[in-house]
Amino acid sequence: MTIEKDKVVNFHYRIKDLQGTELESSFGHDPAAYLHGHNNMMIGIEKALEGKQKGDEFSVELPASETFGEVKENAEQRISVKHLQGEKNKKWKPGMTAVVHTDKGAMEVSIVKVGKFMVTVDTNHPLAGQTLLFDLKVEEVRAASQEEIAHGHAHGVGGHQH
Template structure:
């Protein structure tokens, strides 16, 4: 079966920066699952996977606009340190999670004081050209429930 809209795709990936440094990988672990055609994957990655089948392995290099977007000016804000989640002590360059009105967001600590921190709300990988090494572990037709919910269920997907 080929990857198309309303298919559930399980995949392994390795994400590298422009220098070839591995930033993230799930190789050797459970595959990631997503529902194709429902905006659950970065546009460039989803487009590259379209038409592929179980067992396919390939690499694709994508510009920022196709992944995490360009870096935007004016995204640095001061927030109370107590709102930073993920560590007890913070230093510049560390990635934290904060709760916003749009859900949890990753931020990068720019400057930290005793009570307040300056954080960058740009995604930590925004502005980078990224290479994805992808391996399709499986492809199956989505269930009616998955289509109605807009995401994959089961291993590597969403659990209700």
């Protein structure tokens, strides 16, 4: 089955910088899952996977505009320390990353400044502004259920859990 609109795609990825340093990987874990053609995957990844099939394995270099976006100026916000999520009992320091839940879902942020009750975070994704290398391996391609199409996302492992 070929990857096209309304197909659920399960795939593994490895993200590297242009020097080849691995930054993140799903290999050794559950694969990522998404509903192709419904704007819930990075545009560069979706374009790279279009037309591929189960078992296809390849690498692609993608600009920031097609992955985590360009760096946005004035993207700092002050928030309560209690909203930071990460390792339990972590002592937050500048340069660390954390997850903050927003009305648009989870957002990864970088810690800029830490006070007793408040922190300043940069809401740019930590990989924003970078051209990145992606190693991709298609694990499964299947037709989406009518419910998945209606909801606009894949269900199950690697996808959305209701």
